[in-house]
Amino acid sequence: MQLCSNIDQIRTKLLPLRDEKQTIALVPTMGALHQGHMRLVTCAQKMCKCVVVSIFVNPKQFGEGEDFDNYPRNLAADQTLLEAAGVDYCFAPLTQEMWPDNNETVVETVRLANILMGALRPGHFRGVASIVAKLFNIIQPTHAFFGEKDFQQLAVIRRMVEDLNFPVEIIGVPIARDQDGVAQSSRNKLLSSDERRAAAIIPQACAAAAQCYANGERQTASLISAARTVLMREPLAIIESIDLRDCQTLTETPILLDRPAVLLLSVRFGQVRLIDQHIFNVTEDIL
Numbered sequence: 001m002q003l004c005s006n007i008d009q010i011r012t013k014l015l016p017l018r019d020e021k022q023t024i025a026l027v028p029t030m031g032a033l034h035q036g037h038m039r040l041v042t043c044a045q046k047m048c049k050c051v052v053v054s055i056f057v058n059p060k061q062f063g064e065g066e067d068f069d070n071y072p073r074n075l076a077a078d079q080t081l082l083e084a085a086g087v088d089y090c091f092a093p094l095t096q097e098m099w100p101d102n103n104e105t106v107v108e109t110v111r112l113a114n115i116l117m118g119a120l121r122p123g124h125f126r127g128v129a130s131i132v133a134k135l136f137n138i139i140q141p142t143h144a145f146f147g148e149k150d151f152q153q154l155a156v157i158r159r160m161v162e163d164l165n166f167p168v169e170i171i172g173v174p175i176a177r178d179q180d181g182v183a184q185s186s187r188n189k190l191l192s193s194d195e196r197r198a199a200a201i202i203p204q205a206c207a208a209a210a211q212c213y214a215n216g217e218r219q220t221a222s223l224i225s226a227a228r229t230v231l232m233r234e235p236l237a238i239i240e241s242i243d244l245r246d247c248q249t250l251t252e253t254p255i256l257l258d259r260p261a262v263l264l265l266s267v268r269f270g271q272v273r274l275i276d277q278h279i280f281n282v283t284e285d286i287l
């Protein structure tokens, strides 16, 4: 694996591949890599000739008082993991090169960026869309891979790609989970051992809503209430939001009828925010 720490370097490396019309995968990350990221890498390797993993803790997607300074960083360990996995290139630029002082352009999916997690974290999805747009322009991948855990992020990126005609195929990859069902996330590293144990309540809440649905319940309010009841059993869990939305548009859906819907949970343990989701494949049920 080759490490490229500036834009010219990675562009020069990828030029011959692009000339040969080879498939190039981009797996954008903020480092602190875990099995969830490696699952994205495996999917990328199956689908593309060359795999580029970017590592950049993007300051523009962290609000004031959020965990930018504490966000886990370990480039050496990340490199070892990527090397062992047979990744072709790791692109790890410096902040000053990605966001020079005179930058002023932003990319914003106006509606999607400001609902749900976007309302809790103003500016977050603008920061995400702006950095992902830059990465797409720098790497010019044919395919880009994102985890389905960050469901709203995936929706924002799909919207941006369609709206701005980026010639890239977006692939969503299912969540990787620990043995107790907790979704893998770089932020899990920030939990105390008690908080990590308590976090298992999140997949249990998703399972409760799924069970309620399996029993025939279709009212959004009842499915949300089933998840909330379980979360409330855990004293360390601070519920930030529970929503059930249309999978594609993320608009409210009072009753699950004929379109896939997604349950979105945001729960804090101390200062650490964890998110998770469960998809109700309504269309599969009515086929």
Ligand code: PAF
Residues within 6 Å of the ligand: 028, 029, 030, 056, 058, 061, 128, 131, 132, 150, 153
């Ligand atoms: O999901 C992430 O790790 C980040 O939001 C991303 C997509 C790498 C943009 O910084």
